[in-house]
Amino acid sequence: MNVAVVMGGYSDESVISLRSGQLILNHLDKIKYRAFEIHILKNEWYCLIDAIKYPINKADFTFEKDNQTVKFDVAVNIVHGTPGEDGHLQAYWELIDLPYSGCNYYQSSLTFNKRDTLSVLSKFNIPKANSIYITKGENINGNNIAAELGLPFFVKPNQSGSSLGVSMVSTLDDLPKALDFAFAEDNDILIESYLNGTEVSVGVLNYKGETKVLGITEIVSQNAFFDYEAKYLGKSNEITPARISSNLEELVIETAKKVYESLGMTGFSRTDFIIMNGIPYFIEINTNPGLSPQSIFPQQAAHAKIAFSDLLDNEITLALQRKPIWKK
Structure with missing residues (x-):
């Protein structure tokens, strides 16, 4: 079986x-x-x-080598950010009838948009931070934001990953720089209240027909929060399993599964929560979680004692079983 392992992307996450x-x-x-x-x-x-590049024919996602056309049976998608985590590649593969791993184009587009994800989850009573949504060019009043959300608060691009463009604003003097940083990534931003608690990250997937939580990892950042440097440059401690009570562990597992199923997810995912006063507050979900040696998802697979090759087999099986939406 010819498997295209698709990586890269158009953003800084490539x-x-x-x-x-x-x-x-x-x-x-x-x-x-x-x-x-x-x-x-x-x-x-x-x-x-x-080390030789063979151009992909975008008409059918094939390439030529030694005067032969190489076609794929399935694509395993690990593109972070656009176009592989926001639905664009998924919609393209649907059109050319190529099976692919992960969730479909609608779920990809939905979950890449922080505001829309929060809006959907609010219907399912998932706890979350208070937030304000702002579009570039709007009049922004820092005093009004602080009055509504308190200080500190977070400024985030609405559509971005790996904590790119995210800042914590401790005083209103920090706000202009934080806005510029976020608007460099996206024209829409989300400003969220600060949750003072324990950060955990939860790997969830559809495994052998059931929603399965791989593990709960506690994040202890050396920086003010779990930013890009903490995630990828060793400025954090990641503890699996998280140091939480068994009752709280069950609540986090239950909430993570509820998020996954409420959003109609399939495939790998990693959901982040802040636990405050015994309640896990939803932060975000990643539908193409990092799988580099520094990443959390592979650590959780090892903790669950599931060979990563088995997880990939499962993903490919799901991809081949799923029919394109237009064929249903």
Whole structure:
């Protein structure tokens, strides 16, 4: 079976995606699958074989090698950010009838949009921070924001990952810089109240037909919060399993499953919560969680004693079973 391991992307997260793709290539069963390293970048799409780039034909997602057309049976998507985590690639693969891993284009688009995700989850009584939504060009009054949310608060791009463009504002003097930082990533931003508690990250997936929580990881950042530097440059301690009571563990597991199912998810995901006063507050969900050596999801798979090759087998099986929406 020809498997396209699709990595890269158009955002600053592409470097993390390329690392994640290598983990998948290393763990795919070489007896079952013939894996191809596919790079989706702003300026070019190509298959990389022995350091040679073979351009991808965007009409049908194939490439030519030795005067033969190579077609794929399935795509394993590990593109972080756009276009692989916001629904664009998924919609494209639907149109050309290529099975792909992870959630479909609607769920991808929904969960990449923080405001819309929070709006959906509010219908299911999922606890979350108080927030304000602002579009670039709007009049922004820092005093009104502080009065509504208190200080400190967080400023985040509405559509971004890996904590890119996220700042914690402790005084209103910090606000202009935080706004510029967030608006550099997206024209829409979310400003959220600060939750003072224990941060945990929960790996959830559809495994053998059931919603399964891989594990709960406690995040102890050396920085003010779990930012890009803490995530990828070693400025945090990640403790699996999290140091929480058994009752609280059950509540986090129950809430994480509820989030996953309420959003109609399939495939790998990682959901972040802040536990405050015994309540897990939803922060965000990642539908293409990082799979680099520094990432949490592989750590949780090891904790669950599930071989990563088995998780990939499961993803490919789900991809092949799912029919494109237009065929249903």
